[in-house]
Amino acid sequence: MKTYNYSGLSKADIAKLVQRNVDPANEIRAIVEEVIASVQQNGDAALFDYAAKFDKVSLDKLYLDKSELEILASTVSDAQKAALDIAYQNIYKFHKAQLKSEDKIETMPGVTCWRELRPIEKVGLYIPGGTAVLPSTFLMLGIP
Known part of the structure; x- marks a missing residue:
């Protein structure tokens, strides 16, 4: 983890740190909207595809049994x-x-x-x- 001394930072550095987690181009939102639309249209097949794409796992089912x-x-x-x-x-x-x-x-x-x-x-x-x-x-x- 990086630590910063606020009093030693320039205004530009502070602005950059404050905005580091912002999604100004709405890239994350666009991906989420695409995922939702795909799941609505393709159902469980889309979930299998996204598990492989995002989680790098190949699922054979979506639900766990009691055991x-x-x-x-x-x-x-x-x-x-x-x-x-x-x-x-x-x-x-x-x-x-x-x-x-x-x-x-x-x-x-x-x-x-x-x-x-x-x-x-x-x-x-x-x-x-x-x-x-x-x-x-x-x-x-x-x-x-």
């Missing part, structure tokens, strides 16, 4: 499982608090506005791999 899940779960330490469970409970509690009743507001005579909550049937979650795959990203995106 495979149990084997994988046994490789996670009790401390890690406890941390994930605490994170799950906290995220769930936070999201549940957002499900308040629909408050109707009459903004002017005869005009009523409200927020309507509707469940989403299907979602695609983008979990960046990069240098640090974070289970918390999956939890925050996937927990209703």
Whole structure:
């Protein structure tokens, strides 16, 4: 990891560091949109293709059976499982608090506005791999 002394940096250096993770040309967005469109059009076949392209793996199926899940779960330490469970409970509690009743507001005579909550049937979650795959990203995106 590189460290920088802020007081020793020029304005140009600071500007470059601040913008280093920006996607100004929307290259990442374009790739994600392409992936979503391909999966919508080609279904599971697209998932197999993208697993090979991005993860460099050749899958023979997309789902794990119960015994495979149990084997994988046994490789996670009790401390890690406890941390994930605490994170799950906290995220769930936070999201549940957002499900308040629909408050109707009459903004002017005869005009009523409200927020309507509707469940989403299907979602695609983008979990960046990069240098640090974070289970918390999956939890925050996937927990209703």
